[in-house]
Amino acid sequence: MQYEKHLMACQPQKTLQVDSHWWSAALNLLLPPRCVLCGQPSGTICICEPCKADLPRLGSRCLRCALPLGSPRDTICGACIQNPPPFSRTVCPLQYEFPANRLVQSFKFKRQLAAGRVLSHLICESVSEQDFDIPDMIIPVPLHKLRLFTRGFNQAYELAAYTGRILNIPLGAGVLRRQRNTKAQSGLSRKQRRKNMRGAFYWHDSGKPARHIALIDDVMTTGTTVTECARVLKRAGAKRVDIWVAARAIPVNRQAGDPQSSSQTQSLSANTAQRS
Ligand SMILES: [Zn+2]
Numbered sequence: 001m002q003y004e005k006h007l008m009a010c011q012p013q014k015t016l017q018v019d020s021h022w023w024s025a026a027l028n029l030l031l032p033p034r035c036v037l038c039g040q041p042s043g044t045i046c047i048c049e050p051c052k053a054d055l056p057r058l059g060s061r062c063l064r065c066a067l068p069l070g071s072p073r074d075t076i077c078g079a080c081i082q083n084p085p086p087f088s089r090t091v092c093p094l095q096y097e098f099p100a101n102r103l104v105q106s107f108k109f110k111r112q113l114a115a116g117r118v119l120s121h122l123i124c125e126s127v128s129e130q131d132f133d134i135p136d137m138i139i140p141v142p143l144h145k146l147r148l149f150t151r152g153f154n155q156a157y158e159l160a161a162y163t164g165r166i167l168n169i170p171l172g173a174g175v176l177r178r179q180r181n182t183k184a185q186s187g188l189s190r191k192q193r194r195k196n197m198r199g200a201f202y203w204h205d206s207g208k209p210a211r212h213i214a215l216i217d218d219v220m221t222t223g224t225t226v227t228e229c230a231r232v233l234k235r236a237g238a239k240r241v242d243i244w245v246a247a248r249a250i251p252v253n254r255q256a257g258d259p260q261s262s263s264q265t266q267s268l269s270a271n272t273a274q275r276s
């Protein structure tokens with residue numbers, strides 16, 4: 001698998017880089033990496049094996065939107081068939097519930113970069129499990145400059161930069177921008193969410209975007225933000241956009257086992273998903 005090769009190729013290089021700094025090795029000896037969730041000594045990615053095994057994983061899910069499917073035989077949900085989103089795939093390792101939400105919140109609101117690196121590694125592991133073309137560029141979902149000023153950093157940018165470094169994919173920084181500081185999406189209807197996001201992003205580059213783009217964010221909740229970003233990238237000339245997120249929030253009516261979820265799903269091959 002191409003991604004596995006990338007992942008394998010990048011790991012020794014990264015180790016070599018880290019080991020070549022004597023101070024980094026010395027720091028690891030003095031302060032061995034600890035698990036960001038339980039504080040116990042861990043491997044280099046700052047999560048111990050028991051905590052990693054306890055993280056809530058997404059089960060059988062739609063290849064396009066990462067919401068649960070009614071049957072493991074299905075690949076695409078009925079909602080994506082009826083109304084195909086402007087992105088082809090969603091790569092996502094975790095379900096946004098405890099303790100994955102703790103990991104995301106420590107990173108996002110407490111600026112715990114080690115938690116962000118754990119999330120990046122989990123995204124890379126999910127990417128390596130899938131069989132599709134490597135994107136030409138990674139682009140983070142942008143924050144409005146006001147939000148960036150108050151929060152101090154863009155968590156999506158940090159994820160994109162670190163993930164791109166591991167997988168050796170160029171980072172498209174500053175090419176997709178947010179021109180409107182939208183209000184919070186929670187509590188809004190689907191129609192209101194779309195209206196709220198309309199015109200919020202724009203392509204800020206004289207050239208066209210890369211042909212195949214991975215758009216990165218920390219959490220995908222309703223999907224309205226990444227849908228609007230993907231639409232802008234496609235309109236600017238990208239041929240394919242995939243979404244890479246660390247965690248997916250699952251609405252109550254789409255939880256696995258929900259009868260509506262199973263009646264809405266249909267079988268489609270992964271190739272059909274990529275073409276549509
Ligand atoms: Zn732990």
Ligand SMILES: [Zn+2]
Binds near residue numbers: 064067076077080
């Ligand atoms: Zn779907």
